[in-house]
C-alpha cells in the first residue's frame with residue numbers, strides 16, 4: 001500500500017496533508033509513505049523531518065508512481081496523478097458543489113475521489129472531520145486578525161491616564177468557527193454577543209459567557225438543524241433578522257461573520273447601510289468571504305474600508321495557521337483511513353455509511369447522491 005502526498009499547488013495554500021507524526025502511524029499499519037520535496041515547507045515541516053520519520057522524499061512524478069492512495073489538502077488536478085495505480089483513492093477536499101469539472105475529471109481519469117467535506121456529522125466521524133478542525137482554527141484566527149486591525153484595545157483597562165473601554169464583539173453564525181471566535185474574544189477581554197438561526201446554539205453561546213441575540217418573532221431552525229447544518233431562511237425570517245441586526249450592529253466595535261449553508265452561496269447578513277451605521281474604526285471579519293461573503297462588499301485577502309469600517313477576510317483562513325491546521329488535517333486523514341484499515345488485506349475498506357457519503361467518483365462515474373441532480 002503506497003500512500004503519496006504532493007506539494008499543494010493552489011496559490012496561498014501553505015498546508016500539507018501529512019505530518020511526520022501521521023507518516024509514522026501509516027508506516028505502523030504497513031504502508032509505504034512518500035512525499036514530494038518541499039511539500040511541508042509552508043507548514044514548517046522540513047524534508048529532513050519527513051525522512052527521519054521514514055518517508056521517501058522526491059520529485060512529484062517519482063512520489064506518485066504506483067500510489068494506491070494520494071492525500072491532499074486541496075485535491076490535485078488529475079493530470080498531476082499520472083502514474084498512480086488505476087482506481088487509486090484521492091482523499092482531500094474537493095469543494096464538490098463548486099468544482100463540478102474537477103469531479104468529472106476525476107471520474108474520467110478513473111480515480112476514486114474521497115471528499116473530506118462530505119464526512120457525515122456522526123459521533124464516530126468527529127475525529128475525521130476536516131471542516132471542524134479547520135473551522136475551529138479559522139474562528140480563532142479571525143478574532144486575532146480583527147483585534148490586530150482594530151485601533152483600540154479589547155479588554156477594559158483602568159490606567160492612571162483613564163479607562164479604556166472593553167471592545168464589543170458580535171459573532172454571527174455559531175457553528176464550530178463561531179464558538180471558537182466567541183471563546184477567543186472572551187479570552188481577550190471583549191464583551192461578546194452572538195446570533196444564529198439554529199436554536200440549539202443559544203445555550204452554547206450562554207455557556208461561553210456571551211449574550212445570545214436572536215430573532216424572536218419568527219421561528220428559526222429547531223434544535224441543531226439537519227445534521228448540524230442550516231438551510232436558507234424564509235423571506236420573513238430574513239427581514240426580521242435584518243431588523244434585529246440593524247439595531248444591534250450600530251453599537252458593536254467588531255463583527256465576526258461565519259454563516260454558511262452547504263451547497264449554497266453564503267447568506268448575506270450585513271448590508272452596506274448597516275455598515276454605514278457602525279462607528280468609524282470598527283472592524284468586520286468575514287469568514288465566509290471565499291463562499292460569496294456574509295458582508296456586502298467584502299473581498300478575499302483585501303482590507304476594504306467602507307464608511308470608516310474596515311472589512312477583512314481571507315480566501316483560506318486556516319492556511320494562515322498552516323502548521324497547526326496541517327497537524328489537525330493530517331490527523332483527520334489518518335483517523336479516517338486507519339478506522340477502516342483491514343489488517344488481513346493490508347488496506348482500508350470503507351463501510352457504506354461513511355464510504356458512500358464521501359465517495360464522489362468510482363469506476364469512471366460520478367457516484368455521489370448529493371451531486372445527483
Ligand code: NAD
Pocket residue numbers: 120121122123125126129131132135172173174175176177178195196197198201224227228229230231233258259260261262267269
Ligand atoms: P457551518 O460552517 O455550516 O455554518 C456556520 C454557522 O452559520 C452555523 O451555526 C449555521 O447555523 C450558521 N448560519 C447559517 N445561516 C445563517 C444565517 N442566515 N444567520 C445566522 N447564522 C447562520 O456550520 P459548522 O460550524 O460546520 O457546524 C454546525 C453544527 O454542526 C455545530 O452545531 C457543530 O457542533 C455540528 N457538527 C457536528 C459534527 C459531528 O458530530 N461529527 C461535526 C461538525 C459539526
